Amino acid sequence: MTIQTPNSFTPSASPMSGQRIRHPRIAATIEECRLMLDAGDNANLIVLCGPTGVGKTTLGDFLVEAELTAEATTLSQDPGYMPAIRLEAPASGERDFSWRLFYQRMLDALEGELDAPRTAYGIDPESGKVVRPVGPQTNRLSGLRTAVERSLRNRGTRFVVVDEAAHMMRQCHPSRLVEQFNTLKSLSNEYHVQWILLGSYDLFELVSLSAQLARRTHVIHFGRYREDVAEDVRSFRGCLKKLGESMPALKELDLLRYAEVFHQNTLGCVGTLRTVLVRLNLLVAEKDWSEDTLCKALLTEAQVTQIMREIVEGEERIAPGLKRNLAVQQPQTGRRVA
Known part of the structure; x- marks a missing residue:
């Protein structure tokens, strides 16, 4: 991927987000993110904090697009390969964070491409026909987790960008926060998937939850353009x-x-x-x-x-x-x- 020089502003158009620009601050942040992605298991969680409206969602889109571009040759040879995805952490209105909805969104992102071979439980990857799943039912939380694990493995996913990740902290009792993010860390450990968590400054509290999380977390501040600089x-x-x-x-x-x-x-x-x-x-x-x-x-x-x-x-x-x-x-x- 080519990082733009500090004085360049490269436009990008998307049907969903309209005109976007890869400006100097976002280019520098992308570069640091991609360096940490090379750290693999030494940076399970990459936490990217910044103010509202700074462009975190655009940054997440650029990261995924850059990975898909870099892997274009492999993607052309293997339509089931999906190196990166982006999704938004749900604010479901429930008292606690909905892992069921979160896993379902992951499956939608991983299995939603109609041209790619399906790998989720309930779909035969050879014929594409619905079959009766063996083991945990996918309408249960454990079944969704199993389906996500299988899909991550079969898709060869390298990293997952989670927008509005602060929802995972706000919709959770403080006593369960460590357990909440250990869930992501376990997926990272088992399937070598890195998580890029985009969100408000609340996410910075993640590094103070436990020594294990602090050791495996890299924090990046995606700041605004200041008037005094x-x-x-x-x-x-x-x-x-x-x-x-x-x-x-x-x-x-x-x-x-x-x-x-x-x-x-x-x-x-x-x-x-x-x-x-x-x-x-x-x-x-x-x-x-x-x-x-x-x-x-x-x-x-x-x-x-x-x-x-x-x-x-x-x-x-x-x-x-x-x-x-x-x-x-x-x-x-x-x-x-x-």
Whole structure:
């Protein structure tokens, strides 16, 4: 996979997500993620924390697309091979996190490709016909887990991207959090599958649950573009320009004239910027351009205040935990060490 240089902004289009750009911050984060994927069992869980609207979902899509591109030759020879998938951790409304729904979503992602040979329990891989499953029933949690294990093995899946992974922590009693993530770690150990967990700053608490989880977890901070960092300001302006050029009603407008307004309003989060620009594009197409139209597309002060509060609290929480100390503790020998 080719990582973009700091000054490049490569657009990507998707039927589901529309225009996307691989901007400098996301390119650097992708590079670190892929390096940790090479660590294999030494990084079972890759936790990627960041503020709302920073572009975590887009990052997950890019990671999966890059893996599929890199494995194109193998995929052409083996249609059942599926090296990477992405799914969203469910917020089912239940009191506890629904592993049943989570496993079902995994099976849908792994077995949903109609052109690929089916491997789930209940489907004969040779004929594709439904057969009576032997062993645990797939409508039970144990049966779903068994089906997921078999599918991961047969598909040769290397990593699974889980978006909104903080749901796994919020919908669980604190006393059961270790058990919750040990479930993922066990799948990783048995089938050499790595998990990339995307979510809010709440996910950072994962490293404090147990020594075993802390040892096998790598944390990456996917931060916003800050207004007090000159390089970040330049990069944000590049994102604004590239996204504006991709939208029909905005491509002829000088949006950089309002770059500071967009930066303050979206707090330097490119996903939020894209949301604002999509709304602005619709409004301009309907009512033509004016500063009043721009104001209608922007987030309200109450929205900005709430998002900013969460960002500041999250950054303050994660900053001390990401420090690496190179100081060496000297042995207690009774003599002064020069």
